[in-house]
Amino acid sequence: MLMNAVESALVDSAPRRLLQRYEAHLLLELGGRTPGARTAELGCGPGYGTQLILDLFGAASVDAVDLDPAMLAKARRRLRRHGDAARLAGGSATDLATAFAHVGGGTDASYEAVFDFAIIHHIPDWRDALxxxxxxxxxxxxxxxxxxTATALARPTYRVLFDHPTHDRFTTGEFLAELPRHGLDVGDRWRTRIGGDYLFGVAVRAARGRT
Structure with missing residues (x-):
């Protein structure tokens, strides 16, 4: 689901970049760096998260997907200095194989890490994204x-200013409970902020065949 004009402007603002850097450091504390890793990012927006994955987490490459052509254009400009380390594609986070076909990504076991900087709550079929x-x-x-989480999305500010899927929103508990159904073990590597409005965590993919 595409962001509306208000949210699109917000995600490409200086305050959002400061907040995203704070969020990235929380994730770094929970899951560590990814030096030399091949990684993917769901919903790159204007590319600041992609930049953090390369510069802060130390990834060797990022395959980043977004639905919005305007955001992809901004991301390409921001990430120009990274060259082929940042490979951007238009497409859906629920079909990475199609989105990344031209770079040979999105296949089974393609990546050592996947990053989601507040994108999955925009996806109606969020379980498919996981x-x-x-x-x-x-x-x-x-x-x-x-x-x-659904707690934040129910608040007046979110309801008035932003557009989000109105059905099947997830709480912290629902999101965490869904992870092991897909072989993703989060353990105690998660935290919430502002009364459960925001959820941060790092889950590890189990061996194939285990769920």
Whole structure:
């Protein structure tokens, strides 16, 4: 689901970049760096998260997907200095194989880490997105996520300013309970902020065949 004009402007603002850096450091504390890793990002927006994955987490490459052509254009400009380390594609987070076909990504066990900087709550079929994350992660690969829960989306500010799926929103408990159904073990590597509005965590992909 595409962001509306208000949220699109917000995600490309200086305050959002400061907040995203704070979020990235929380994820770093929970899951560590990814030096030299091949990684993927769900919903890259204007590319600041992609930049953090490369510069802060130390990934060797990021395959990043987004639905919005305007955001992809901004991300390409921001990430120009990274060259082929940042490979951007238009497409859906629930079908990474199609989105990344031109770079040979999105296949089973393609990545050592997948990053979600507050994107899955925009996806109506959010369980399908988690299944896709699990499919493309190699055994032992890490899923870094920060998410906005149903608690936050029910607040007046979110309801008035932003557009989000109105059905099947997830609470913290529902999101965490869904992870092991896809072979993703989060253990105690998760935290919430602001009364459960925001969820941060790192889940590890189990060996294939285990759920």
């Amino acid at each position: 299944a896709e994350v699990a499919r493309v992660l190699e055994p032992g690969g890490r899923f870094f996520f920060d998410e906005v």
